[in-house]
Each structure stands twice: as C-alpha cells, then as structure tokens.
Amino acid sequence: MLILAINPGSTSTKVAVYHNEDCLWKEVINHPDQDIRNFAKITDQYPYRLATILSVLQQKGYQLEQFNAIVGRGGLLNPIPGGTYLVDEYLVNQSYNAPGGEHASNLGAILAYHLAKSVNIPSYIVDPVAVDEMAPVARLSGLPELPRRSRSHALNAKAVARKVARKLGKAYEDVNLIIAHLGGGISVTPHHRGRMIDVNDANCEGPFSPERSGTLPTADLIKLCYSGKYTEQEMLTKVLKEAGLYAYLGTKDVREIEKRMSEGDTEAKLALEAMCYQVAKEIGAMSTALFGIVDGIVLTGGLAHSSFITTEISRRVSFIAPVTVVPGEEEMEALALGALRVLRKVEEAKTYRA
Numbered sequence: 001m002l003i004l005a006i007n008p009g010s011t012s013t014k015v016a017v018y019h020n021e022d023c024l025w026k027e028v029i030n031h032p033d034q035d036i037r038n039f040a041k042i043t044d045q046y047p048y049r050l051a052t053i054l055s056v057l058q059q060k061g062y063q064l065e066q067f068n069a070i071v072g073r074g075g076l077l078n079p080i081p082g083g084t085y086l087v088d089e090y091l092v093n094q095s096y097n098a099p100g101g102e103h104a105s106n107l108g109a110i111l112a113y114h115l116a117k118s119v120n121i122p123s124y125i126v127d128p129v130a131v132d133e134m135a136p137v138a139r140l141s142g143l144p145e146l147p148r149r150s151r152s153h154a155l156n157a158k159a160v161a162r163k164v165a166r167k168l169g170k171a172y173e174d175v176n177l178i179i180a181h182l183g184g185g186i187s188v189t190p191h192h193r194g195r196m197i198d199v200n201d202a203n204c205e206g207p208f209s210p211e212r213s214g215t216l217p218t219a220d221l222i223k224l225c226y227s228g229k230y231t232e233q234e235m236l237t238k239v240l241k242e243a244g245l246y247a248y249l250g251t252k253d254v255r256e257i258e259k260r261m262s263e264g265d266t267e268a269k270l271a272l273e274a275m276c277y278q279v280a281k282e283i284g285a286m287s288t289a290l291f292g293i294v295d296g297i298v299l300t301g302g303l304a305h306s307s308f309i310t311t312e313i314s315r316r317v318s319f320i321a322p323v324t325v326v327p328g329e330e331e332m333e334a335l336a337l338g339a340l341r342v343l344r345k346v347e348e349a350k351t352y353r354a
C-alpha cells in the first residue's frame, strides 16, 4: 500500500510517503511568517498549502494516482473517541468551521479529502486533536457552564503509548501509562488500558508551556480581562501565544534558554525549572486518575530533547513509575499506520457525525 500523509502545523506542513510501514521520504515545508500572516482564517490557507504539497510531490516524481489513500491530521472537531475516521463531505464542512476553534490541523482533513477525491481514493484522519475519551468524573470543572475539554496531542500520545506498551511486551489496551507531550503546547494524559481518561486541555489548563499560560489564578484573570487594557482577542493571544516561557524570557526556544542558563542567567533557569515543576505536578495529579497503578511515564515532544528538562521532571516523578524519554514526535508514522490498519481491514474506519 502506498500512503500519502499530510500534517499541517502552525508554521509548517509535513508531508511523507509510506510504503506499508516504511517511510520512503518525509519533507518539512516551512511557511515564512510573511506568507501566512495575512490569511484571516487558517482554512483560508488551503490553496497555498495545497500548492506547496503538489509542488513537493512533483519534485519527488509522484502522481496522486499512485496512492492507495491519503491521510491528514484531524483538527478541532466535536469531541470524538480516538481512531481512524473516513473523511467525507460532512467532516470537511465541519473542519472549515471547526467547532473547537482555529487550529492548523483543521486543514488536514480538507487537504486530504480534496487531493484524494481528485483521483477517487479514500482519505482519512487519525486521532485528531479533538479526541475525547475522558471519564465522566473528569469532565466537571466546578462551574457547570464550563465543562472541562479534551484538546491534546492525541496523535503522538497514542502512537508513543503503543510503542512503549510494545516495549513492555504488552498491548496498548493492557497497560496504564502517563504520556506527557512537551511541545509548544503541553498535554499530560493518563492512558487507562487504551483510553485517555483525562487530560489537561493543552490550550488552557495544566502546566505553562513555551508559549501558553496553562492554568491561571481565576479571579485575577477575570480582573485582567475587565481591566479595560485588553480586547478579548488580545487576551486570547496573550494566554495562548505570548505566555509561558515567552512571557518570562522573550523566547519560546528552549535551546536559546539553555544557552542563557549556561552563561549564568538565573531568570532563565528559574523559568525552565518552574515549567518542569508544573509538568511534574500534573503527572502526579494524573497518577491519581489511574489509582496509582502506572506501568510507565513517558516524556515526548520537542522539549524531551532537552536533558535538563527530562532530568528535572524525572527526579520528581520517578517514584511513581519508570520514566521513558521519546524525544520529538511520531505523528507522520502514526497517520500512515492508522490508514494502513483500515486499508488492511484490521480496523474499521469510523464515520464522524458528532
């Protein structure tokens, strides 16, 4: 089977071709800020991203007719269980006006669908950002109008969980793991026998991240919103894009922060330690969701390349369970394998009708 995988991120589009389980090639197309900042909505970028994908395929000498299926990262749809979903017109229309809001991954279904339709092959999404398998008890926030939401790095978290379970000699459905995805955003998920039974909403709960605030003191946040200093959009940008490490240190790049630390910058050290402290506390909290029965803790995402970060978190949480570090992400492989399971009829594609 030949599969084209497409993963639209906020500043890049990743494209890869898989022959069964083997990656034949992977390209990361970076989108300079001046190219994308003038699009009002992320989905307005569709023709621009489509052109860049077609140009990569042409350079590599591939025709769309050669593929058995096209798979994209799924976005902020309505809450749904994990799995591989067939992309149809309904799912595409929802992705254009995604109920969970703006996210680059909303483009994944749209790009995969139109490319696949032009050559009459199926298109899929796998474990979208909107995967919601939370236990009923995890949904109450304390204010009925504001139920807790599951927005996470489900695609990488589930792929990494399957891999670590295999290393333990078990199936994903037979283990309890806590997966901390540490990237531009951070999500910490307890996986109970193949289900993500809780998670901090990576956009607005839990630890602060390189760019996001995570949980904030509620009453003080309300006062800031009504202070007259900020519009609603400015406040959203402030907590989602200009908070966390960026707000304390003026950079989202942990390599730069580590360099400053090595030059004796104590503010840089404190901010990075604080982020690790918050991640460790979240892991501790999620261990209670699993009643303390945890087979392993996994640190993954771009920040897991930093040995300062993984050491700092591990020394606080290794009393709970052994810690495994899986740096970076395995999203392209997860997309291809999700499509492959359906093409091989090991799994049935789900239909999205939420």
Ligand SMILES: Nc1ncnc2c1ncn2[C@@H]1O[C@H](COP(=O)(O)OP(=O)(O)OP(=O)(O)O)[C@@H](O)[C@H]1O
Residues within 6 Å of the ligand: 009, 153, 182, 183, 184, 185, 186, 210, 252, 253, 254, 255, 256, 301, 302, 303, 304, 305, 306, 328, 329
């Ligand atoms: N080798 C490294 N050492 C330290 N930090 C690193 C390294 N490589 C990447 N990072 C940091 O990882 C962060 C980005 O992580 P990642 O690439 O997973 O994020 P993203 O894909 O933009 O967002 P997300 O993971 O939330 O989807 C940045 O802060 C970056 O500086």
Ligand SMILES: CCCC(=O)O
Residues within 6 Å of the ligand: 129, 151, 152, 153, 184, 185, 186, 202, 203
């Ligand atoms: C909202 C979860 C995924 C991300 O951080 O981009």
